[in-house]
Amino acid sequence: MAGQPSGSGSESIQIVKLHAFGNWREVQSRTMPGQIYYYNRLTEISTWDKPQEWLDYEARQARLERERRDTTLLSEPEQQSDGNE
Secondary structure, three states: OOOOOOOOOOOOOOOOOOOEEOOEEEEEOOOOOOOEEEEEOOOOOEEOOOOHHHHHHHHHHHHHHHHHHHHHHHHOOOOOOOOOO
């Protein structure tokens, strides 16, 4: 399928881009096309920088995905030789 990584399932990494996290959401600026800001619906605070708790969550998810991938790679059986060395 076009646009997807090739290879076996153990090689592909699925990263999901969030457009909302907790009370925060990603918003396209109407006055600055192409620019994204972050809005907290609870506190009504807006910021150009991604909130730290969102960054921390993404870092944790990336670390867990790397650990899962590494564990999968380590648990795959090695190719066995046919004894004709």
